[in-house]
Amino acid sequence: xxxxxxxxxxxxxxxxxxxxxxxxDLALHLPLRYEDETRITRLADAREGETVQIEALVTxxxxxxxGRRQLVVTxxxxxxxxxxxxxxxxxxxxxxxxxxxxxxxxxxxxxxxLGRQMLHPVFKLAGGDLPTALTPVYPSVAGLPQxxxxxxxxxxxxxxxxxxxxPPGCPPYNSEYLNKTGLQRNYSLxxxxxFLHHPAPNVSLTALEDRSHPAWQRLKAEELLAQxxxxxxxxxxxxxxxxxxxxxxxxxxxxxxLLGALPFALTAAQQRVGQEIAADLALPIPMNRLLQGDxxxxxxxxxxxxxxxxxDAGWQCALMAPxxxxxxxxxxxxxxxxxxxxxxxxxxxAWLTGSQKxxxxxxxxxxxxxxxxxxxxxxxxxxQEKVVFQNLALALIDEQHRxxxxxxxxxxxxxxxxALEPHLLMMTATPIPRTLAMSYYADLxxxxxxELPPGRTPIVTKVIxxxxxxxxxxxxxxxxxxxxxxxxxxxxxxxxEALDLVNATQTHADLSEALPGVLxxxxxxxxxxxxxxxxxxxxxxxVMGVLVxxxxxxxxxxxxxxxxxxxxxxxxxxxxxxxxxxxxxxxxAAASACVLLYSTGDAPRxxxxxxxxxxxxxxxxxxxxxxxxDLEIRGPGEFLGARQxxxxxLRFADLETDSELLEWARELAPQMLDRYxxxxxxxxxxxxxxxxxxxxx
Ligand code: ADP
Ligand code: MG
Numbered sequence: 001x002x003x004x005x006x007x008x009x010x011x012x013x014x015x016x017x018x019x020x021x022x023x024x025d026l027a028l029h030l031p032l033r034y035e036d037e038t039r040i041t042r043l044a045d046a047r048e049g050e051t052v053q054i055e056a057l058v059t060x061x062x063x064x065x066x067g068r069r070q071l072v073v074t075x076x077x078x079x080x081x082x083x084x085x086x087x088x089x090x091x092x093x094x095x096x097x098x099x100x101x102x103x104x105x106x107x108x109x110x111x112x113x114l115g116r117q118m119l120h121p122v123f124k125l126a127g128g129d130l131p132t133a134l135t136p137v138y139p140s141v142a143g144l145p146q147x148x149x150x151x152x153x154x155x156x157x158x159x160x161x162x163x164x165x166x167p168p169g170c171p172p173y174n175s176e177y178l179n180k181t182g183l184q185r186n187y188s189l190x191x192x193x194x195f196l197h198h199p200a201p202n203v204s205l206t207a208l209e210d211r212s213h214p215a216w217q218r219l220k221a222e223e224l225l226a227q228x229x230x231x232x233x234x235x236x237x238x239x240x241x242x243x244x245x246x247x248x249x250x251x252x253x254x255x256x257x258l259l260g261a262l263p264f265a266l267t268a269a270q271q272r273v274g275q276e277i278a279a280d281l282a283l284p285i286p287m288n289r290l291l292q293g294d295x296x297x298x299x300x301x302x303x304x305x306x307x308x309x310x311x312d313a314g315w316q317c318a319l320m321a322p323x324x325x326x327x328x329x330x331x332x333x334x335x336x337x338x339x340x341x342x343x344x345x346x347x348x349x350a351w352l353t354g355s356q357k358x359x360x361x362x363x364x365x366x367x368x369x370x371x372x373x374x375x376x377x378x379x380x381x382x383x384q385e386k387v388v389f390q391n392l393a394l395a396l397i398d399e400q401h402r403x404x405x406x407x408x409x410x411x412x413x414x415x416x417x418x419a420l421e422p423h424l425l426m427m428t429a430t431p432i433p434r435t436l437a438m439s440y441y442a443d444l445x446x447x448x449x450x451e452l453p454p455g456r457t458p459i460v461t462k463v464i465x466x467x468x469x470x471x472x473x474x475x476x477x478x479x480x481x482x483x484x485x486x487x488x489x490x491x492x493x494x495x496x497e498a499l500d501l502v503n504a505t506q507t508h509a510d511l512s513e514a515l516p517g518v519l520x521x522x523x524x525x526x527x528x529x530x531x532x533x534x535x536x537x538x539x540x541x542x543v544m545g546v547l548v549x550x551x552x553x554x555x556x557x558x559x560x561x562x563x564x565x566x567x568x569x570x571x572x573x574x575x576x577x578x579x580x581x582x583x584x585x586x587x588x589a590a591a592s593a594c595v596l597l598y599s600t601g602d603a604p605r606x607x608x609x610x611x612x613x614x615x616x617x618x619x620x621x622x623x624x625x626x627x628x629x630d631l632e633i634r635g636p637g638e639f640l641g642a643r644q645x646x647x648x649x650l651r652f653a654d655l656e657t658d659s660e661l662l663e664w665a666r667e668l669a670p671q672m673l674d675r676y677x678x679x680x681x682x683x684x685x686x687x688x689x690x691x692x693x694x695x696x697x
Contacts, residue, residue, distance in 0.1 A: 023160035024689075027193055050109055082118060136197055136198065216652070220652045221661045228442060229684050232443065272447075289445045315394065318394070429579075473514050480545045490507055565592075
């Protein structure tokens with residue numbers, strides 16, 4: 001019988017919540033900041049606003065009841081007196097703070113009418129030596145007192161095996177820094193950790209805070225190396241897997257057929273990425289490639305050509321999109337392009353979504369299992385267990401950032417023949433800035449479409465106060481008169497989907513009234529799928545002049561005749577979301593515009609971040625520049641969304657400031673894996689523990 005799991009107290013549970021399982025995890029849990037308890041300050045010398053430690057005698061203690069009930073304690077250190085105020089306190093506190101007690105008190109000194117004061121200072125009975133190092137303050141969670149955490153970290157630090165993992169003779173990771181500071185050598189891991197947990201009081205606080213201190217350099221270098229190693233390991237493991245090499249069967253001509261049937265010529269960028277993808281598909285190693293290209297750059301046709309390559313080689317292909325509307329649109333487009341070519345071969349395009357009728361679904365599943373369906377388009381439904389492919393060789397994932405790691409893994413594991421993996425092509429209009437690609441996506445190959453199809457006129461973006469809404473409606477009328485169509489997007493109000501709806505419904509009613517004779521449609525997430533499709537259909541066919549919608553249209557929809565995008569409460573949207581929305585227009589030859597309506601609500605003006613976003617939108621149409629600014633505004637953690645990327649985020653290193661360390665890690669990682677695999681293994685395990693698994697997605 002298995003032993004019952006040990007009972008954990010709340011603090012132990014909190015430790016686990018922070019991911020602090022092993023001694024090494026504790027040792028690598030570094031302070032946020034420090035408190036200086038190495039000195040006692042005389043009250044008379046303490047400046048207002050300064051946080052100090054004093055040693056003083058309690059001369060008076062009482063609970064006052066005027067105003068808020070509080071415990072007021074007067075202490076005297078011989079140089080001056082100070083009042084300590086507590087709004088919440090227990091009898092045990094009162095006991096310690098009794099008249100005559102000698103205390104060591106630490107807190108921020110406030111001056112004022114009644115003399116010096118400290119609010120809720122930390123205190124204990126005086127006595128014992130003063131610490132000789134700064135006191136660490138660790139990142140913590142509720143239910144985990146600092147004192148407990150400090151003891152746990154100290155224990156971990158003492159027990160953790162901290163043998164060196166950097167290979168012998170490995171080049172210095174910070175030669176520039178060493179030169180600049182005249183430092184003789186770098187810290188060992190043990191030295192670095194001991195120092196950062198308990199720095200000497202005379203150390204430069206700036207060097208600790210901006211993490212430029214050599215001890216920090218050591219840790220950041222180690223962390224980046226672990227990241228590079230684990231991704232390289234994942235890549236090498238993947239390279240050992242087998243995938244079907246996709247070479248066209250004799251007489252197969254789907255790819256050529258599609259190229260011939262397209263109403264346009266591919267751009268140079270589309271041709272280039274098409275070749276990169278085709279080269280991968282010809283190899284017996286599973287492709288793991290990200291196709292990034294700005295909204296409207298024409299990723300779909302590149303994906304369709306890849307699908308043709310798989311079908312020409314006698315295999316099946318699946319395309320998965322994050323929403324039903326988008327999947328539906330892909331389906332129609334691909335059916336239009338491919339059915340005429342597939343039908344003579346006795347093959348078809350199948351369609352799978354969650355909302356499908358049982359009978360139709362069963363029919364589709366049969367076609368997929370028999371191989372009659374050469375291409376399967378759908379939503380998450382594509383990766384459900386019941387879906388059995390005859391021979392899936394290529395999985396295409398549109399708007400990759402919207403899918404979780406688990407879903408991507410599930411799609412990959414769909415291939416019937418267990419020995420073979422499908423090739424994977426992910427598409428995204430949210431490009432990954434170079435620094436992130438180098439660190440977080442080191443095991444992913446990236447193809448970039450850096451050119452829009454010809455004949456597009458750049459979108460003009462205007463940021464307008466909501467008070468000028470009438471002018472915007474005038475503009476809509478003018479566009480309608482020219483035969484154009486308009487999107488009007490209402491924001492998602494996170495707290496309340498219902499409110500969201502009220503807002504969109506109201507706007508729909510207002511616009512219908514303001515624009516007599518124009519068909520104004522409404523689209524929101526609560527509508528039934530069939531209804532959504534019907535509305536979308538009217539808009540696609542040009543019958544509907546204005547489409548009011550919540551953010552359901554965010555990704556991928558393609559209506560070239562739409563020339564004006566109005567985004568209401570634009571200040572509430574994220575930058576990449578705004579850019580995606582704007583990308584819905586400017587898809588045809590007509591001059592297009594995007595109006596960002598903002599409202600400051602009751603505030604006199606917009607917050608700094610919202611303003612930075614709107615400014616970025618007005619200043620550039622370039623998706624890469626937008627991504628760069630987005631990263632700047634949000635930082636890598638939020639930009640990536642740890643859950644979506646599945647990559648453990650860097651805790652210590654900063655890609656902007658630590659580029660030298662990153663370069664070092666990138667160079668060292670492959671050599672280390674080749675020549676010192678055991679050290680590499682040990683290093684990754686130490687830093688990433690169980691988390692390294694994630695990276696393989
Ligand atoms: P995205 O990259 O945002 O997914 P789409 O694949 O939806 O973009 O393409 C946007 C529009 O551009 C579609 O209407 C598509 O048919 C068209 N398109 C794609 N490639 C070209 C091209 N080379 N020349 C002209 N139009 C193109
Ligand atoms: Mg698309």
